[in-house]
Amino acid sequence: MSNFLQYLFLGLGKGAVYATLALSLVIIFRTTGLLNFAQGEMAMFSTYLTWMFWEQWGLSPWLALAASMVVSFGLGAFIERVLIRPVGNAASNPLAVVIVTIGLFLAINALAQWIWGTTPKRPPPIFPNGSVEVLGASISYQSLGTLAVLAVEVVLLWVLFTKTKVGLAMRGVASNTESSSLAGVPVGLILMFGWGLAAALGALAGLLTATGGSVAGFDSTFMQVALIYAFAAATLGGFDSPVGAVVGGLIVGVVAELCADYIPFIGEPLRLFPAFALILIVLLVRPQGLFGKAQVRRV
C-alpha cells in the first residue's frame, strides 16, 4: 500500500509537469485552432534562457524564471507574427502551418545546440531538496511545489479567460474569427498574445521539467519526451479544455508511473508506451477527450 502511494505521489508530481506543458498546447489550440509541435522546443529554449539569467547573469532562480517568461512572451508573439501568420491560419491552410511548427521544432533545437552546446546544464533549483512523509510515503518538495505552481497557473488562467476582456476576446477569436473582428477585436494582436502567453507558460513548464528530471542536468533534447506526454495529456483532457489539460496531465503522469512500476515488461525502456496507448484509446473511444467539446458539423 505504501508502495502504491509512493508511486502515486511520484506520478502526480510528473503529471503536474506534463499538465503545465499541455496548458501551453491548449492555449494555442484555443486561440488559433492549431497544434504547435514546436511547443516543447520553445520551452527548451526558454529553459536555457532561465539557466543563462541564473548561471551567467547571477539572477536568483525565481527572478531568472520571471525574466525568461517575459522574454519568451516576446519571442512567442514574434514567432506568430513573422513565421506563422504569413503562412496562413488553421482555417485556410492548416497543413502549411503545422509544417512550419515542425520546421520550428528542428530550427529551435539546432539554434539551442549552436548557442549553448551539448553539455548538460544544471537547472536553477527553485524548490528545496528533501521531502515530507504523508501516510507512510514520501512526497518531494519538488512534486509539492510543482503541484502548487500548477494550481496557481490554473487559477490565473481561469481568471484570464472568464473575467477579463482579453480572455473573452481570445475565446471569441477561437470560436469565430470573422465575427470577433467585426465586433472590434484586433484579431492579430490577440493571436500574438496567445502565442506569447503559451511561450511564457512554456518557460515555466520547461524549468519544472528540468528541475524534476535527470540529476545530470538538461540538454537540447530534454523536452521531447515531455512533449509526447503533454500531447497525451491534452488528447485525454480535450484540446480545447484547460481543465482537461490539467486532469489529463495528472492522469497521464500517474498511469505512466504505475504502468512502469507494476507491469514488468514495461519498465524503463518502454516508458512512453502507456502514453501512446492512451492517445490511441482516447482517439478511438472519445476523440474530443474527457472535457473537450465535440465538433458539431452543420451540413
Next chain:
Amino acid sequence: MTAAGDVPLAARSVAVADVLLRVTGLEAGYGPVQVLRGLDFVVGAGEVVVILGANGAGKTTTLRALSGMIDAKGERTLRGAGDGATEDVSLKGRRPEQLVKLGIAHVPQGRGTITDLTVEENLRLGAFTRRDKEVTSDIASWYEIFPRLGERQDQAAGSMSGGEQQMLAIARALMSKPRLVLLDEPSLGLAPLVTKELFERLGEINRTTGTAMLIVEQNANLALRIAARGYVLEAGGIVAQGTAAELRDDEAVRQAYLGY
C-alpha cells in the same frame, strides 16, 4: 404624375441632406474576379437604406468592402464623429476593428454570433472597443428589447434558434454604439413571422437610437417598409435608385424583386 416620375430610376440621384456615409467608385472582388464595378451611393445620418439585388449581384461584397473584410478600391468616407468634428474620415485601407471604432458595425450573413460564447459574453464582446462604464446597463436594456435573450443570457449562443441568434447578432453589433449598421440578409433562414418581428424591431431601434442602417435583403417587401431609400444592384453595378415608395411603385423593380 410629377416630373420626377418621368425620369428613369436609373438616372436619378436622390439628394440626401445629411450624408453620413459617402461611397464613390467602389470596386471589389475576390482574386481575379471583379464583383463590384464602381458603385456610388450615400447613406444619410439616421437613415435606413436597402440594397436590393439577385444572388451574385454583389450585395454581400459591398458590405464586406465597407466593413474592411476585403480589400476594395474607390473612396468611401464617414462623417467625423463627435459634435465638433466636421471633417470626413476616409475608410480606405482600415481593418474591421478600426472601422468599429469609427462607428461601423457589420452583422454578417447567417453567422453573426459567436456560438461557443454565452449570450451575455457575446454582448460583452460587442462592447470590446468601448471604454465607458455603461456596458452592463446597456446589456440589461437589450434584454428588455429582446426578452428571449435575457432568459438565455448564460446559455451558449449556438444553442439558440436561428431567429434568436439573429436578434443576438444585431444586439451584439449595436453594443459597439455604431452610427451605421450593415445588415447582411437578416431574414435568411427565418420563419416569416420571425422575420416580420425582426424588421419591426429594426425599425424601432432606428427610430429610438437614430442608428443609420444599410440593409441587404432578399425580402424586399419588408425591407422597403422600414427603409427610406433603396438601390438596386445588378451584376456589380447600381441600376436603379429611389425612395422606398418609388421603388415599390416601379414596374421593373416590382416584377424582379417584389414578386407581384
